[in-house]
Amino acid sequence: MRSGNRKANTLLAQLAKGLLRHSAQETAVQLGDRSQYVGMSDIGKGVECMRAAIANKLGLGQRATEQSIASWFQQSDFDRIYKALTKQLVLQRGHWLESGITNALQANGTNILMQLEIMADYKGVPIKAHLDFALVWGWPQPTVRILELKSTERIPESLYSAYETQLYGQLGFLVECWNLPVFNMRDEHGTLVFEKLTFPQAVKQLFGFPFPEKPSSVDIEGWVLCLAMSEAKAFGPYRPSGMMLKACKKTAESIWNGAKEISNGKNNLNDIPYCRGFHPLCDYCNHSSSCPKFEGEELTDxxxxxxxxxxxxxxxxxxxxxxxxxxxxxxxxxxxxxxxxxxxxxxxxxxxxKSTRQEGRKTVDMTKLELALINEIGEQRTHELLAVSAKYGQPFERLHIARI
The missing domain is CATH 1.20.5 (Single alpha-helices involved in coiled-coils or other helix-helix interfaces)
Incomplete structure (x- = not known):
């Protein structure tokens, strides 16, 4: 740990243990048993690394627990306790910021559905979407804004594909399930606010005004709100996409069936496709120590x-x-x-x-461009045009170092 003072280390160990207990309680209250369904974060993970998504679904990997904190404390292994604490501070920061954002939106008098749950099914695969915030208003035009909150050390220049996929899934299932009684919501204590309502019924019950029975009559957008400790940036707007929803469903099916095959002994985790290229989140993956990607020769010197x-x-x-x-x-x-x-x-x-304001860098959203081209000229012609239009830089060497 950062201090040789045992009393100080004891205090930090208690903090780590409490954060782990609180995290487990919050997950159980808001998300339930995550092994029993595929969530949007699972799908986002699956887009980037199917192996990691399936391993998460199976509950594999190295994670600190209350018991491990107690064991490390008895062994005076304060460095491991401190690492567990710092990881929990990063993970919990999002929940703390979420509370602050809730207060800010409520202070504005915004109609908010928090942690709205959508239950869906695709070919027998149970799927749940949990929306951090759904903001609604009925005048001058019926409108829904989905906000997905992400806490980061630094504000990224562009979003990870996992974040975008997660939001596309939320938007897609909102539209597809609009008039189905599959919407649930609990308060911060886990008490049901409502259960098995359609989305218009939920809006009517919470806010008292009628809402259109067709999502096509509503202005629907999604945004990813990235927050650092002293910065914030909104990425969007994203709109419902049938093609992206289909991709989310297929990914959920692959995760669910892949986990079942491994549980039944019909497949091996190391035979599951994994992220072969460089990805910064590999350093934080709970399954990197056993990943075939990192197999190599041991250097003893x-x-x-x-x-x-x-x-x-x-x-x-x-x-x-x-x-x-x-x-x-x-x-x-x-x-x-x-x-x-x-x-x-x-x-x-x-x-x-002196300080001057500069215009932001103009970039092309390749996902939006590809979808727009497919709608206009078809999928095959789109891929042909994108292939001949691609420009590649000169090859270079990149050194990757990650702590095991």
């Missing part, structure tokens, strides 16, 4: 480990330095804005500075 440790430390220092620079720049920008003199240079004894 400690010098190699020392060298990699040094590189890892230097990269951590680099990230810390970048964070310090970013915070300093924000303070200077804020000071400049307070002067109320846009585009005017300010001078010190040795420097001059």
């Amino acid at each position: 400690a010098a190699y480990d020392d060298e990699l440790t040094l590189v890892a430390v230097l990269k951590d220092e680099k990230r810390d330095l970048e964070d310090r620079i970013s915070k300093k720049e924000k303070r200077i920008k804020a000071f400049y804005a307070q002067q109320g003199r846009a585009s005017v240079w300010l001078k010190t004894a040795h420097y001059r500075f």
Whole structure:
């Protein structure tokens, strides 16, 4: 741990144990037994790595528990306790931010359905979509906005495909199940607010105004709201897509049936397709230690480990330095804005500075473009055009280092 003081380490161990217990309780209250259905986060994971998604569904992998914290404490293994604590702080941060966002939206008088659950079925596969927030209003046009909240260390330039897939699944099942009695909602204590209603019935019961019986009469969008401790960025809008819903269903089927085959001894986890290319989330995967992707020759010379440790430390220092620079720049920008003199240079004894607003970088959303082209000219012609239009940069070497 960060301190040699046993009393301090005891306090941190208690915090880690409490966070793990709270996390298990929250999951049971809001999401139920996740082994009994395929959720949207499972589908998002499956798009990126089917092996990891199936392993999660089977409950495999290395995860800290209350019992392991107690065992590590008895062994005075405070480093492992601290690692478990830091991971829980990252995971729990999303729940804490969600509470704050709820308060902000309620302060605005917004009509909110929180943790709305949609129960669906595809070829015998039980599927559930849990919507962080569904905002509704009936005037001047009936409208639904789905917000999927993501807590991140840094705001990404673009979203992971898992996040986008998760939101597309929520949008698709909302539209497909609109008039089916498959919508449920519980409060923060797990008490049912309503059960087995259609979406219009749920809106009527909670907010008292009628809602269209056809989703085609409603303006429906989805957004992914990424929050860091001092930054926020909204990605969207995303709209319901039949093609993306179909892909989500197929992925859910593959996860469910793949997990059953492994449970029945008909298949092996290492025979399941996995993410072969570089992916930053591989470092945080609970199943990376057994993944065929990382099989390799063991180097016994400690010098190699020392060298990699040094590189890892230097990269951590680099990230810390970048964070310090970013915070300093924000303070200077804020000071400049307070002067109320846009585009005017300010001078010190040795420097001059000003802050200007730049246009955002214009990029092409390949998913939207592909879907639009398919609707216009068909799938085969679309793939042909995208193939001949692709531009590739020069090959380069990239060093991947991840702690085991």
